[in-house]
Amino acid sequence: METTSSVLAELRRESQSIFNRIHSITEDAAFVKQVHGHYPDFPLLPNMRCGAWYTDPEITSPERAYFKSTDGHTNNWSFNLRRPNLHILPLLAQHAGLILVDSTRAGKRIPDALSKTVPIWCTVVNRAIFNALPKHTRCLGTPHSIRHRGASTSSYSLPTLDRPLRPIWITPATTVFPTFPKPPDCAFYPIICVSASKQVTDGMERRASGFAYIQGSGDDHELWSMGLTPSLYWKHRHEILSTASSALPDFVRLLVSVASSSHTDDPTDPNQLMCTTPIRHVSGHISISIIASLRRPDLLQAHSAVAFVCLTPQDQDQDPILAGATTKEASGSFRMLRIQTPEGKKGQHHFLTVVLPRAMPFIQHHLQDQRTVCIACNTGTDMSVGVAVAALAMFFRPDGSLCAQGNARADISKDVLKTRLQWIIASYPQANPSRTTLKRINDFLLSPFSDLSTPGTPGSSDRTSDLDE
Incomplete structure (x- = not known):
């Protein structure tokens, strides 16, 4: 006779089964x-x-949105300038609407990102553009006390919209999809928020085809995916779906291993291409770029007008750039600074005491030599962005021009750091530096004991960063 604990253990095992997860995702897709x-x-x-x-991917826009659920949690009625999602507004205006897709775990019908954060975003954007809450948005159900000052007082450029935004929600329980008048007759831009997963109250449902349906299977994929990514899933989905449950883990391991060893560049992924995400300013491009990784060994030799700051994991034995260049070519040119960085808390201390102090003089030198500086880390969203924020604050004026002879500025403030982060996010919406990374930048540049002429002399200040507000 099965005990309660054994039943619960089996349910937990099934909930992490990659076979159940993948087939549930396919049903929701x-x-x-x-x-x-x-x-x-x-x-x-x-x-x-x-x-x-x-x-x-065959029917998906190349643009991505990032509405985080915690931005809309109860009593958090503020607009997060780190995730403004303003880059999707021109696309919205061009097509007179858009479809936004997310899912949520068992027990909820709509994720907070769609039910709370998106309405807040719509309301803030409407107020910022129209300077008042339009009548069409009064039914959004968001408090009138939402702090919307950020969107209109930030350095972000807001597009011209001729009517307000309005969220519309659709779930698998929706029986009739709403219809909208054709432009210009529609009085608003519909943001169709699709919650992809069917609501399941008991954790999972059995399907006749032989799998257990799990609501919100795509969430927290690090816990079950074994390294499989959405792009790999969609590229090999037919083979994956035709693989038996018992053989699927080994097949996925093989896919991930082959993808990892081949380092095949995906031409649709801007993170994998050379310097495709330069930081932009209203006055033009700034000579700082961010990429996720440097996978081609010929990049260093092929781009003499580019210098690289490459932040790699501490346990990475061989750098892909150095693998294709001689020691003399790689080190003698002084065009690449490679810093191995540990993960976790050690990594954040290392970022403050090693990465920033070593990166700033290197960046300053190559900016003086009129080179573009390309900053890379494994994700392209955290530490590389932090280094770019510090460099933009230190070496560039508010108008986007380089300080004379690349000299470091002495008038850096929290507002300056916020503005530089907004420059990056406006050009590179994937940027998502952690709160700890932003705090380390504050410590590095704003500590009363630091000296900008010799960056990186950290003081003992423990002030909390407000870059992410």
């Missing part, structure tokens, strides 16, 4: 495709990270 078929003129955007599992 079919629903998303059905919704898109009803609104074929609207671009389909995944809400990162979870939404990418449910959106077929």
Whole structure:
């Protein structure tokens, strides 16, 4: 006779089964495709990270949105300038609407990112553009006390919209999809928020095809995916779905291993291409770029006008750039600074005491030599962004021009750091530096004991960063 604990253990095991997860995602993706078929003129955007599992790249816009659920949690009625999502507004205006896809775990019908954060975002954008809450948005159910000052007082450029934004929610329980008048007759821009997963109150449901349906399977994929990514899933989905449950883990390991060893560049992924994400300013491009990784060994030799700051894991034995260049070519040119960085708390201390102190003089030198500086880390979203924020604050004026002879500025403040982070996010929406990384930048540049002429002499200040407000 099965005990309660053994039953619970089996449920936990099944909930982490990659076979159940993948087949559940496939069922939800079919629903998303059905919704898109009803609104074929609207671009389909995944809400990162979870939404990418449910959106077929063949019908998905290259743009990505990042509405975080915690930004809309109860009593948190503020607009997060680190995740403004303003880059999707031109796309919205061009197509007169868009579809935003996400999912949530068992027990909820709609994720907080769609039910709370998106309405706050719509309201703030409407107020910032129209200087008052339009009548069309009064039904959003968000408090009138939402702090919207950030959107209109930040350095972000707001597009011209001729009507307000309005969220519309669709779930698998929706029986009739709403219809909208054709532009220009529609009085608003619909943001169609699609919750991809069917609500399941008991954790999972058995399917006749032989798998257990799990609501929100794409969430927290690090816990179950074994290294499989949404792009790998969609590229090999037919082979994956035809693989038996017992053989699927080994097949996925093989896929991940082959993808990792081949280092095949994905031409649709801007993070994998050389310097495709320069920081932009209203006055033009700034000579700082961010990429996720440097995978081609010929990059260093091929781009003499570019210098590289490459932050790699401490346990990485061989750098892919150095693998294709002689020691003399790599070190003698002094065009690449490679810093191995540990993970976790040690990594953050290392970022403050080693990465920033070594990176700033290197960047300053190459900016003086009129080179573009390309900053890379494994993700392209955290530490590389932090280094770029510090460099932009130290070596560039508010108008985006380089300080005379690349000299470091002495008038750095929290407002300056916020503005430089906004420059990056406006050009590179994937940027998502952690709160700790931003705090280390504050410590490095604003500590009363630091000396900008010799950057990186950290003081004992423990002030809390407000860069992420």
